[in-house]
Amino acid sequence: MNVLPTAHLRDLASSVGFDLVGFARAEPIPPDFLMEWVAAGYAADMDWMGERAAERLDVSLLLPGAKTVISFANNYWRDDAETVDSPIARYARGRDYHSTLRDRMKAFRKALNVMYPGLGSYGGVDSGPLMEKVWAARAGLGYVGKNGCFITEPYGSWVLLATLVVDAEVDDYGNGPAADRCGACRRCLMSCPTGALVGNGRVDARACLSYQTIENREQQVPEAFRFKFDNLIFGCDICQQVCPLNRRPVFAEHPRFAPRAVAELGVRELAGLTVEQYEHLIPGTALARARYDGLRRNAVYALGVAKQADAKSLLEKLCGDSSELVRTAAQWALLQLDP
Ligand code: B12
Ligand code: SF4
Ligand code: SF4
Structure with missing residues (x-):
């Protein structure tokens, strides 16, 4: 297989609607981050996080011969007057982002297949057994902040990720993870209403209101957390809202990110x-x-x-x-x- 030219892949990513793209070698991920997180119980009842750990840590189990992981990001921040007090987290106010990013990745893959027939690929948006923030970091798009979110230079953490593994090399892997910009700041740690941020960018999902409002949907929420449902009913943006690196958000123009009627x-x-x-x-x-x-x-x-x-x-x-x-x-x- 040819070595793929990143200049061309960058143009293609932009033409299908992605705001950021980067490239990483498809090397295994050191197991400690994931395994210690699961062993500590931080995954709550998301058993699927541990069940396919081997694939999460080694993309060549998802795509034999994997050489490169392409990481994409889309800014989704909107400030629409009629939705500022919405109890719904920002990422969920518009059309389902899974389908938006999946459609873009589909268009990207389709063009790749035409240009490089026989190229193998495996893609995921949130749902696949991929550690998307690790790949975004390795691909140089930003870094994981103390709030557990992936933070980029141009858009702060108001980005969603998509990840594509391919079985060909690219001509430029860039400089790897961006520098950590949190410094001595601890705002997110101080602001999380439930103490779910347990250090080094780790999130204890059991205590995270995002988990409690979205994933823990079939039983009553522990009472101590219910008291934190303060105008917050789906997802939680508090640790992003207080982040100084999110002070200059960029308006996401595309209509797919426009809030829908439910956000009013x-x-x-x-x-x-x-x-x-x-x-x-x-x-x-x-x-x-x-x-x-x-x-x-x-x-x-x-x-x-x-x-x-x-x-x-x-x-x-x-x-x-x-x-x-x-x-x-x-x-x-x-x-x-x-x-
Ligand atoms: C499980 C999950 C959750 C759980 C746990 C959150 C968590 N931070 O782990 C819950 C339900 C709580 C959750 C909540 C949210 N989520 Co979520 N979630 C995921 C999911 C499916 C897996 C994350 C995971 O692997 N966690 C396990 C831990 C151990 O790994 P990790 O998060 O990558 O963190 C470690 C590594 O990154 C490592 N690390 C850091 N830098 C580097 C660099 C290198 C080179 C290496 C090797 C490792 C490394 O250190 C971190 C701490 O150990 C991803 C999609 C995916 N498949 O990746 C979406 C994802 C992370 N979620 C996303 C979103 C949007 C959210 C919410 C903002 C939604 C909301 N508004 O309510 C919140 C944010 C909560 C928070 N403060 O993090 C986006 C992230 C967007 C962003 N800018 O960060 C993702 C990527 C989905 C997507 N495709 O866009 N989520
Ligand atoms: S999303 Fe909310 S509950 Fe979860 S870590 Fe951030 S501030 Fe805490
Ligand atoms: S609030 Fe401060 S410590 Fe938390 S992620 Fe943002 S810069 Fe880092």
């Missing part, structure tokens, strides 16, 4: 969402991962935390909801209104 709703409307409204507003967004009852459970907690007296009648109604998850959350929320 407040906690009360989301708690009272009907099945019809859910079907109209949620499919095609990342919010679908929390499912109907999980999303309403979160919004119901947030109503309790806000102690909004005028939410009482809605909560009383939800105490009779067909979902046990929502009923129990509503009983708890009512107690917060009326202890």
Whole structure:
């Protein structure tokens, strides 16, 4: 197989819509970061993080003969007046980013296949057994901050990642990971409401509100964390919002990152969402991962935390909801209104 010219790959990445691209040699990842994180229990019940550890650590198990990992990033930050108080994390307000980045990677691969017939590749956006931040770091796009997020120079941490493994070398692997710019700052560590940042960029998912609001969707959330659902019902941006390296965000122009109607709703409307409204507003967004009852459970907690007296009648109604998850959350929320 030819050695691929990075100048050409960079043009191609930009033409399909990626903001950043970089290249890393497909060398195995030292196992300690992942294995110690899993052994400490920080993966919570995301068993899939440990189950395919071998592939996460060695991409040649995903693509025999892997030579290069191409890392892509897209800025997604938008400041739209009507969504500034949305209880939904920024990355989830627009069209589901998985499909946006996947479509871009698909277009990139299609063009590659035409130019280099026979080139083997394996791609992933969030869901594949890949350590995407490690590859983005090795590819020189930035570094992992103390907040556990991947931070780039032009866009701060408001980026989403996509990763493509190929079985050919490229002509320039760049200079490797960018320098750490956190310095003595500890803002994120001080601001995380649940103490989920446990040092060196590690996140204890059990305590992270992003995990509790999205992944832990079938049972009640431990009570201590429910009290932190303060206008926050899907994902959490607190450790990014306080980061000084995010002070100059760049507006993501592409319409796929534009907030959808659901991002204009407040906690009360989301708690009272009907099945019809859910079907109209949620499919095609990342919010679908929390499912109907999980999303309403979160919004119901947030109503309790806000102690909004005028939410009482809605909560009383939800105490009779067909979902046990929502009923129990509503009983708890009512107690917060009326202890
Ligand atoms: C599991 C997971 C979570 C978990 C755990 C978070 C975590 N930080 O581990 C939960 C559910 C909590 C979560 C939350 C979020 N997530 Co998430 N998540 C993932 C996932 C699937 C795997 C991450 C992982 O491997 N963790 C295990 C630890 C051990 O590895 P790590 O995170 O890479 O961190 C270690 C290494 O990077 C190492 N390291 C650092 N630098 C270097 C350099 C080199 C050369 C090497 C070898 C190692 C190394 O040190 C770190 C600490 O040990 C990735 C997608 C993917 N497949 O990679 C998305 C991903 C990390 N998530 C993403 C997003 C957007 C989020 C949220 C911002 C969403 C939100 N707003 O609520 C939050 C952020 C929370 C936070 N503070 O990190 C984006 C990251 C965007 C960014 N700029 O960082 C990703 C990449 C998805 C994507 N494709 O865009 N997530
Ligand atoms: S996403 Fe929220 S809960 Fe998770 S580490 Fe950051 S501030 Fe803490
Ligand atoms: S808030 Fe400070 S310590 Fe945390 S990631 Fe940003 S620069 Fe680093």
